[in-house]
Amino acid sequence: MKYRVVIALFLTTFLLGGCGSLAGRHNIDSGFSYIESHEYQNALDSFTAAEENGEDMTLIHRGRGIAYLYSGEYDAAVDELMSSLASDNGLVDDMDFDTNYYLADAFIKRGEFTKAKEVYDAIIALKGKDSAAYYLRGTAELASGDHDAGYSDFSKAIAMNPKDYATIILIYKSLAENGYEDEGISILQKAMDNGSDFMTNFEKGQMSFYLGNNADAQSYLEAARNERNQEKEPVVVMLGQTGEKQGDYNYAISVYKTYLNEDPTSALVFNQLGMCQIRQGDYQGAVASFESGLALEDKALQQALMMNKITAYEYMGDFETASSLMETYLSTYSDDEKAVRENIFLSTR
Structure with missing residues (x-):
């Protein structure tokens, strides 16, 4: 079948797709609030109340699909997300893109990589140069055993946005998890060689960590920890992990305790x-x-x-x-x- 398309916004995508809080959507809004606080059964209860109250069925199915996805009930997630798309008004908007991202994720969780790829095919057909969609399609292709197609899509994603170091790290992880760590390391090293003048200390620290350069990682991460505008928690967690990686738990514990004292x-x-x-x-x-x-x-x-x-x-x-x-x-x-x-x-x- 043909899938409506979705903007691939990873797991940090906005839940209401820009619809906002409108009159007659009280229970729907409550349901999405519960999703944001990871209270999925309460979310499902709210969407049931929304249906009984005659609220927007497109959003109700969408909300249920997301709640089921995060609860690990992938069959139910697929059914609800498909129902959300089927009940929409036929005009492709940002929420349709976003809903399809969740649908593709549910297919991947079910091990249906071909179906996930079809969703990303539709995204790319409509959106064109969307680096996130190429990255996500690459993960589906790689997981299905099609290394060449996956690597090709990863390369396209990087070429479109060579300074998106967070996605480059995700590409490394995907390759490593599927038995191609050497290729992932090569991609990281190239990014490090070409982008060190543009990277933040945190990005350099992450790259060094995954490249196995622990001393460099600690140096960059220590510098990042002292930067005023840098979010500290992810820096501290990775800095502690440099110690854990070497079995130096005293160092890791010191890093964590110092942060928690503050x-x-x-x-x-x-x-x-x-x-x-x-x-x-x-x-x-x-x-x-x-x-x-x-x-x-x-x-x-x-x-x-x-x-x-x-x-x-x-x-x-x-x-x-x-x-x-x-x-x-x-x-x-x-x-x-x-x-x-x-x-x-x-x-x-």
């Missing part, structure tokens, strides 16, 4: 700190770090923090507490098959 509002950094403490055998310290992260109620990290806290108690040998926490975890994340198996193990201890 800004104790990062659940991500608390999680990184806790994982390092586990590796050092400081299980009590790890539990405290995970609890501090959980207290921040960052919906995107609650699941990981809860599971890592359980793991810390297991390493500690406190299987009773771990089992109790696992019951609570599964009451919220019942579809986590790995956790279900782990719960069976805990029940035998």
Whole structure:
């Protein structure tokens, strides 16, 4: 079938597609707000209320599709996103582009790379020189086993936007994950050689990290950490990872603790700190770090923090507490098959 097209905006795309908050969309707006805070069941409940209230079905199907996608229910996501496109007014707009991006992502999650590619084919046919669409189509082609087509699309994406270093790093990761790390490294090195005069210290630090130049990465990242206008959290996480990569957990812990002393509002950094403490055998310290992260109620990290806290108690040998926490975890994340198996193990201890 022919797919309507979508602007490929990665996972940071705007959820309402520019429609704004209009009269008669109260429940729809609530649903998208819940998606932004990672409360997907509440989002689905809001979209059900929206349907009962006679609100816009195009947005309702779209919202449900996104909620199902992020919940890991990919079949339902495809059905809802297709319904959203089918119920639209026939005029291709930014929201149609955006909805199709989610649709392609759902196809990829289902392992249907050819269908995802067809969506990106349609984007490129209408949008032309859209570097993001070429990158995304490349990932689908590479995942399907078509290395040459994927590499060709990656090359086109880079040629269109050679200073988009974030996408270049994503291309490296995609190649590395599919067994072509040498090609990815070559792309990174070329970008570093040609663009060092244009890159920020953070971008140089990232490039150096993935190139395996750890000392250079630390130097650039330390400089970036001290820059006034640089967002600090991603710098600190990667700087700590330079230590983790070498097994220098004391250094990583020092980096994370220094940051948290200045800004104790990062659940991500608390999680990184806790994982390092586990590796050092400081299980009590790890539990405290995970609890501090959980207290921040960052919906995107609650699941990981809860599971890592359980793991810390297991390493500690406190299987009773771990089992109790696992019951609570599964009451919220019942579809986590790995956790279900782990719960069976805990029940035998």
